[in-house]
Amino acid sequence: MSIPLSGTVKRSAGVYSALSKQLRGVNLKPVKKISISFDPFGNKTGPTRSLMYYLTGPKIANTNPNCRVKAQVLCDRSEPSVTFNLNSGENIIFKTSNLTVLELLQLFNKYISSQAPVEEPVVELKTKSEKKRR
Template sequence: MSSATPKIYTLKTLLESPLPVWTRLARDPLKRELKNQLKLINLKPTKRVHLKFDPFHPHVSSIREFLVAVSSPNIIKTNPKCIIKTEIVCQRQEPTITVSLENGKTIIFKTDLLSTLEITKNYNQLVNKLTATPTAATV
């Protein structure tokens, strides 16, 4: 049996050679999924989004990333009348998102252990389910 010698790459050859296509497509599937979910966010049925968090809480990054995403111009264009309010508290409270819908219903997300992807997926599922217009029965 002959042992194959490992191929050694220098930094110069790695920087000069282009990346193969499969590495560019499969870089981070979670980021790709998050990007797709953020494209689906629709504020049209939403009257108000209230984000309350303590900046010193250990699990605050997901709500802050969601705040940045929701306040982007593309998402605000879906409903310019929607109020996005941020409340910063210093009481070590759990970060929460309260979504008030046009039909009077309220959704509360406790985002302590949720990732940004989970928050956006749950938002899209719940808002689409609650605001879905009942289809007329065909005769």
């Protein structure tokens, strides 16, 4: 009888590896508008700002060019938050003061990216002559 597996097979590759893994799955298709509000002098605004950085990156922004990202700088020491207005009419608010970037991306993928329609692979139609060329 073999010993059942308990624990991980290999060591964790680190936070950045986990971040890149989450970023690969980010899809902005279900989102209409993202509004990010933070007070730069407040506590723990780093993850919120990093999330904004990642979501406005060219690769992720291209998943939905119609999605607008709006940054609101507050001056009242209020907690940072991110609001996602979805195409379905839903609003999802992330209160980000006690979350890390990785957790935020995991939540995004869990609640928002999962709603994106699955793309079917496009089959290219070829003529006989085109087929012969190859």
